[in-house]
Structures are given as structure tokens and as C-alpha cells.
Amino acid sequence: MRGIKVLERILATIPIMVGIAVIIFIFIRAVPGDPVDLMMGEGGYVSEEEMEAMRKAFNLDKPVHVQLYLFLTQTLRGDLGESFLKQVPVTDLILDTLPATIELALGALVFAVLVGVPVGVISAVKQNSLVDRVSMAGSFVGISFPHFWLGIIGILIFSVTLQWLPTNGRLDSGLSIEHITGLYVIDSLLLGDLELFWNSFHHLILPSATLGAAVAAMIARVMRSSMLEILRQDYVMLARAKGLSEYRVIVRHALRNALIPTVTVVGLQTGVLLGGNMVVETVFGWPGVGRMVVQSIYARDYPVVQGAVMLYAFTFVIANLIVDILYTYLNPKIEL
Amino acid sequence: MLEIKGLRTVFPTSKGEVVAAKDVDLTMEPGQIIGLVGESGCGKSVTMLSILRLVPHPGRIVSGQVLFFGEDLVKKSPLEMRRIRGKEIAMIFQDPMTTLNPVFKVGEQIRESLRIHGIMSEQAGSWPWGARYRLQAERDKVIQLMEEVGIPSPQARYHEYPHQFSGGMQQRALIAIALACEPRLLLADEPTTALDVTIQAQILDLLRRINETHGTGIILVTHDLGVAAEFCEEIVVMYAGQIVERGPTDEVIQRPLHPYTRGLLRSIPRITREKRKLEPIPGVVPDLANLKYNCAFYDRCDAALPKCEHDELELRDVGGGRLVRCVLY
The missing domain is CATH 3.40.50.300 (P-loop containing nucleotide triphosphate hydrolases)
Structure with missing residues (x-):
């Protein structure tokens, strides 16, 4: 039953994706600047004919609705086109950069959950204590400060002053790793190379924390308020009256109920993780999709921007589906 | 006591x-x-x-x-x-x-009381062989408790969640929880x-x-x-x-001493043919x-x-x- 419903939900994403494709197609063309001009601008003298030939090669000479039609039919066949700049299929470019982005996003999510959930729970249990006040003030900082600022301050403190963590990249220069999953932290473990593992892990910490800080702060706040409400429930009193230890009352009986609203927030925050990754990947020189998108926007490399944004949209939709599925496990009253 | x-x-x-x-x-x-x-x-x-x-x-x-x-x-x-x-x-x-608790099966919530106070541990013996036996013993005891408090088809209802129970059945389940360790x-x-x-x-x-x-x-x-x-x-x-x-129930009901108890008794509606005016206790x-x-x-x-x-x-x-x-x- 659950399997069929999940499949239904996945199929329902198709019209959403088509809509997104159309919107991004129009918006990127609405941005002033011509890709051919930008490409040729650096090449010295280029004749009008050469420019025209190039426009023709990219289909940019055709009316916009024809371009849209070509783009949609192509996309439905699974072909995202070729990068104007690099003359390489967009799919290849995305596949090359995606593992780095996934590694960073997962790192950020793990950081956010590992920090946010315990902080929220402790703040609620010790409501109005010093711990509570300090962590809520901290979460305010996490939500308010922009990624690039947090990233740069992080680099200043941990890389420049303390010299604990590297400033950019995924591995020290000179090191390389065999791609299995493309996530270096996992690959190095699969290869059994602890030195590579530590190296890639060190590189991952600061970008993950920067990207995950806002999400961690959000989780901590939601967790705290839902926990405060749950702790007043009758079933928490019953759990105590049964003779359970306070730890068991909180972790087993209260936490699971308090996680329900938190999971929704995590789903919605996927957007923050995706949007933030463009900035964070740029700040930390992380060779992922986000940094590629930023470069492609500068170059008006339409196909790459379109492909990457569609990937973002798809990820967002899938993340919300995963949240809905998780929900049914956490809350038996809800079905898909 | x-x-x-x-x-x-x-x-x-x-x-x-x-x-x-x-x-x-x-x-x-x-x-x-x-x-x-x-x-x-x-x-x-x-x-x-x-x-x-x-x-x-x-x-x-x-x-x-x-x-x-x-x-x-x-x-x-x-x-x-x-x-x-x-x-x-x-x-x-x-x-x-x-x-x-809305997120746990009713049967498991009853079993938790047994588990916490180690009610079935003595017969079950030590880990690891005892663990499986103990779980089964606890489940059997829960089914027996559910039967005792009048929950019909306890085998099936063990695996249901609280929202699938009516209010009366939920209270029976809560009584089963209370009764689990023979307090x-x-x-x-x-x-x-x-x-x-x-x-x-x-x-x-x-x-x-x-x-x-x-x-x-x-x-x-x-x-x-x-x-x-x-x-x-x-x-x-x-x-x-x-x-x-x-005081003993009969005495208190028939001959209430404190003016408050008398007031309480006068404010209880009774089913009789004659219409009797209820007398609430004035004030709050x-x-x-x-x-x-x-x-x-x-x-x-x-x-x-x-x-x-x-x-x-x-x-x-x-x-x-x-x-x-x-x-x-």
C-alpha cells in the first residue's frame, strides 16, 4: 500500500517539474546579457558572421517559444543540452559536481540535527535556565547571520588563527581519491584509507557547519517549543507515574512526539540548504553544483543554469516527499 | 497501609x-x-x-x-x-x-510497565536465551491483562494505536497499565x-x-x-x-455534619417524580x-x-x- 502511494506521489512530481522548467527557462532569458557576447567579449575581434553562426548553433536565433519547445522536448527525453561555455553535456557536468554537493548537504544536515535536536531538548527540559538562554541566543545568531559572513568568520577563527581546519577544497592539494560514490568521506572509508578519511573529513567540517548553522538554529527552536508543549501532556505524566527514569520519559516518550513538527521544518529547510550551497560552495571553493551554477549565471550559460535549477527543484520536491513518508512512521494517525 | x-x-x-x-x-x-x-x-x-x-x-x-x-x-x-x-x-x-502516548501501540505501552519493573524477568532466565522468552512471557501477560480489563480480541488490539480505541477502551487500557504490576x-x-x-x-x-x-x-x-x-x-x-x-459512606450521606457536605448533597440532582428545586451552594x-x-x-x-x-x-x-x-x- 505504502509503495503504491509513494509511486503515485513521485509521478505527481512530473507536472510540477514541467512547470518549473518553463519558469526557469523564461526567467534566465529575462536576465539582461547575451551569452554569445559574453563568450566572445574576451576573444578579441570576432566578426558578425561568427557571432551569428554561434547563435545559430545554440538555437538562440529562433523565437523564444520555439526555443522553449525544443528545450522541453529535449528535457523530456532526458537530455539537458550542452553547456555553451564548455561544449560538454549538462548532464555530465551535473554528475561530476553533484557528489560534492550531496556530501556537503548531508554534512550540513547531520550537523544541524546533531546540534539542533539536543540543544532544543535540553533547552526545553531546563527551561529558563542559563543553558536555555545561552542556546536560544546562539540560535538567534545562527538564523540571523548570512552564510557568507559565518563562512568567512569561521575561516578567520578556525583556519587562519587556530589553524585547525583547511580553508578550501575537498582534499589537500596533491592528494587524490578513487571515485566510488563520489562522497570522499565515504569513499575513503570504503578504500580503508584512514589518512584520506581524516583529510576529507577535516575539509568537510567548516563548510558543513556554515551551511547547517541556520538549519540547526531553526531545529533547536522548533524542537524546544514542541518539547515544552509535549512535556505538559498527560501521557508524559503517565510515563512518570509508571516509574520510568526521567531520561526514558524524555527520550522515549516525549522526544518522539516532539520530533513530528521538527521533521516538517527540516523538510522545508532543504530549500535553505540548497540556496545556501551556492554561497557556501563559492566561499569555500567547494567544487559542487552550487559553485557551477554561480559561474554559469555569470556567463549566461543557459543550459547549465536550467539543468541545475531543475535539479534543485527536484531535490526539494523529493525532500518533501521523504518528510511525508517519515511522518507516517512518526505519527501513526497520519497516512500518506 | x-x-x-x-x-x-x-x-x-x-x-x-x-x-x-x-x-x-x-x-x-x-x-x-x-x-x-x-x-x-x-x-x-x-x-x-x-x-x-x-x-x-x-x-x-x-x-x-x-x-x-x-x-x-x-x-x-x-x-x-x-x-x-x-x-x-x-x-x-x-x-x-x-x-x-499517541505514537506507541497500546499493547507496548502496557508491556512497558512490566518491563520497567522486571515483572517477567525472574522466570525468564538470563540473556541471551532468556530475552526472547521474556518478551513472549511479557506479551502473554499483556494479553491476559487486556482480557481481564475487558478489552475484546486483545491479540489484535495489542498492535493498535490509541487513536483506534474508544474512550472507554482507552481507560480500560490505562487500568491494565496500572494493574500490570499488581500494585x-x-x-x-x-x-x-x-x-x-x-x-x-x-x-x-x-x-x-x-x-x-x-x-x-x-x-x-x-x-x-x-x-x-x-x-x-x-x-x-x-x-x-x-x-x-x-467518615463511613452511609453515615456521611445520611447525616452530613459539615455545612459544605450538606450543601454538596443538596446540589445533587435525583431522579424522582416530584420536582425538587436544586439548591446550589452560593458563592464560589x-x-x-x-x-x-x-x-x-x-x-x-x-x-x-x-x-x-x-x-x-x-x-x-x-x-x-x-x-x-x-x-x-
Whole structure:
């Protein structure tokens, strides 16, 4: 039953994706600047004919609705086109950069959950204590400060002053790793190379924390308020009256109920993780999709921007589906 | 079995300290059923929670003793208290709909009580072979408990969630949780208030049967004097955090001594042919943070005398097992 419903939900994403494709197609063309001009601008003298030939090669000479039609039919066949700049299929470019982005996003999510959930729970249990006040003030900082600022301050403190963590990249220069999953932290473990593992892990910490800080702060706040409400429930009193230890009352009986609203927030925050990754990947020189998108926007490399944004949209939709599925496990009253 | 002496539980508020239970004295023999009667907010629930030391923060017990088989529960460590809760003294709550944890299967919630107090561990033997046997033994015991409290087809309902149960069935499940470790004392805090009248009768019947077959002592907290009269051997009436009258049920009902008890009896509707005008007690329960008179009932009392305002009041033994806190006796 659950399997069929999940499949239904996945199929329902198709019209959403088509809509997104159309919107991004129009918006990127609405941005002033011509890709051919930008490409040729650096090449010295280029004749009008050469420019025209190039426009023709990219289909940019055709009316916009024809371009849209070509783009949609192509996309439905699974072909995202070729990068104007690099003359390489967009799919290849995305596949090359995606593992780095996934590694960073997962790192950020793990950081956010590992920090946010315990902080929220402790703040609620010790409501109005010093711990509570300090962590809520901290979460305010996490939500308010922009990624690039947090990233740069992080680099200043941990890389420049303390010299604990590297400033950019995924591995020290000179090191390389065999791609299995493309996530270096996992690959190095699969290869059994602890030195590579530590190296890639060190590189991952600061970008993950920067990207995950806002999400961690959000989780901590939601967790705290839902926990405060749950702790007043009758079933928490019953759990105590049964003779359970306070730890068991909180972790087993209260936490699971308090996680329900938190999971929704995590789903919605996927957007923050995706949007933030463009900035964070740029700040930390992380060779992922986000940094590629930023470069492609500068170059008006339409196909790459379109492909990457569609990937973002798809990820967002899938993340919300995963949240809905998780929900049914956490809350038996809800079905898909 | 249970002897409460001078129990005083207070809640600090912005308006001052509220004494929710004021020098409560209570004694109870094993297997006895006592009814604790009073209006909302008179300190019944707080007294029950004080026995289990579960008074919610910032409330606290400031003085008094709760002797359970001679041992003072007020002086027990948190760990010792946990071994008593659920095992020696169990509690059932007012609203079954909100008392079961919505995310766990009902059967598992009953099993948890067995597990926590290691009820099935002795027969089961040691890990690892014992673990599997123990789980099965616990499940069997849960099914047996569910059967005993009258949950139909317990095998199937073991795996259901609370929202799939009706209110009456949920209360039965909660009674099964309370009963799991065969406690010697059951604190029932308004167990039927949230239920339909017909279900109320079934639940009270069930509680009486448990009292008869297991010899479990029961303190039934209720605002319904009718329910208490029907169910209990002894009635304790509370008003504004104090016990105002105590005695055998028949005596208290037929010859109420305290003016408050008399007022309560007059305000119960009865099913008779003749139309009888109900007489509500005038006024409202006083603000516990701001008690003006020594007798908290003074300004609502129809038998008040000038000396009531200042005279010291104590719970006086007037013979025949009856105690009353009033200057009239």
C-alpha cells in the first residue's frame, strides 16, 4: 500500500517539474546579457558572421517559444543540452559536481540535527535556565547571520588563527581519491584509507557547519517549543507515574512526539540548504553544483543554469516527499 | 497501609504562595476503597500527585509525611520513588484520550510497565536465551491483562494505536497499565469524568472487581458525591486544600455534619417524580492565594457564626469513626 502511494506521489512530481522548467527557462532569458557576447567579449575581434553562426548553433536565433519547445522536448527525453561555455553535456557536468554537493548537504544536515535536536531538548527540559538562554541566543545568531559572513568568520577563527581546519577544497592539494560514490568521506572509508578519511573529513567540517548553522538554529527552536508543549501532556505524566527514569520519559516518550513538527521544518529547510550551497560552495571553493551554477549565471550559460535549477527543484520536491513518508512512521494517525 | 500526616503542598505564584494541600491527614487499610470528594481545584489531584511525589514544577511538598507500609515516601530518593511508582502505587488519570502516548501501540505501552519493573524477568532466565522468552512471557501477560480489563480480541488490539480505541477502551487500557504490576494501592483521579454514563458504570464495576480479586486498595478522586456514595466504603470531603469531613459512606450521606457536605448533597440532582428545586451552594471557591478567614468555607456557609472568622479549626473526632473540621461540633 505504502509503495503504491509513494509511486503515485513521485509521478505527481512530473507536472510540477514541467512547470518549473518553463519558469526557469523564461526567467534566465529575462536576465539582461547575451551569452554569445559574453563568450566572445574576451576573444578579441570576432566578426558578425561568427557571432551569428554561434547563435545559430545554440538555437538562440529562433523565437523564444520555439526555443522553449525544443528545450522541453529535449528535457523530456532526458537530455539537458550542452553547456555553451564548455561544449560538454549538462548532464555530465551535473554528475561530476553533484557528489560534492550531496556530501556537503548531508554534512550540513547531520550537523544541524546533531546540534539542533539536543540543544532544543535540553533547552526545553531546563527551561529558563542559563543553558536555555545561552542556546536560544546562539540560535538567534545562527538564523540571523548570512552564510557568507559565518563562512568567512569561521575561516578567520578556525583556519587562519587556530589553524585547525583547511580553508578550501575537498582534499589537500596533491592528494587524490578513487571515485566510488563520489562522497570522499565515504569513499575513503570504503578504500580503508584512514589518512584520506581524516583529510576529507577535516575539509568537510567548516563548510558543513556554515551551511547547517541556520538549519540547526531553526531545529533547536522548533524542537524546544514542541518539547515544552509535549512535556505538559498527560501521557508524559503517565510515563512518570509508571516509574520510568526521567531520561526514558524524555527520550522515549516525549522526544518522539516532539520530533513530528521538527521533521516538517527540516523538510522545508532543504530549500535553505540548497540556496545556501551556492554561497557556501563559492566561499569555500567547494567544487559542487552550487559553485557551477554561480559561474554559469555569470556567463549566461543557459543550459547549465536550467539543468541545475531543475535539479534543485527536484531535490526539494523529493525532500518533501521523504518528510511525508517519515511522518507516517512518526505519527501513526497520519497516512500518506 | 497508607498514612498521610500533615501533608502540605504549595505552589508559588505571582500573587503569593498557594497552599494546594493544607495539612492533609488520611489513613487507609489494605484493600479499602476511599472516596476523595470535592469541587475542582480543592486539592484532590494535588494530594494524589503528592503521594507519588509527582507534583508538577514549581509545586512542592513543604511538610508532612506520606507513610506507605511505615516508610516515608517524602524522604525517598528519586530512584527509590521510581521503584514504587507503577509497581506499589499506580495511578489512573482523568482523560484517557490524552493519557496514552499517541505514537506507541497500546499493547507496548502496557508491556512497558512490566518491563520497567522486571515483572517477567525472574522466570525468564538470563540473556541471551532468556530475552526472547521474556518478551513472549511479557506479551502473554499483556494479553491476559487486556482480557481481564475487558478489552475484546486483545491479540489484535495489542498492535493498535490509541487513536483506534474508544474512550472507554482507552481507560480500560490505562487500568491494565496500572494493574500490570499488581500494585497495592491504586490512585484513580476522576477515572470516569470524561466518559459516558453507561461506560462510567462499567469502569467503576471493573475497579470494584479488581479491588475484590486482587485486594488492591483504591482512592477514588471524584467531584461526584453520587459516584463516591455508590462505590466507596469511606468518604473524605475536601474543600480549599483541606479535609473538612471524613467518615463511613452511609453515615456521611445520611447525616452530613459539615455545612459544605450538606450543601454538596443538596446540589445533587435525583431522579424522582416530584420536582425538587436544586439548591446550589452560593458563592464560589475562594482564591487559594488569598484566604481571608480561618475557615475557608466561612463566607459561603449557611450556618456561620461570628466566632468562625477567627477560631482555630482542627479536624475533630466526633465518634463513630467520623471526623469534621467545623466549630459546630
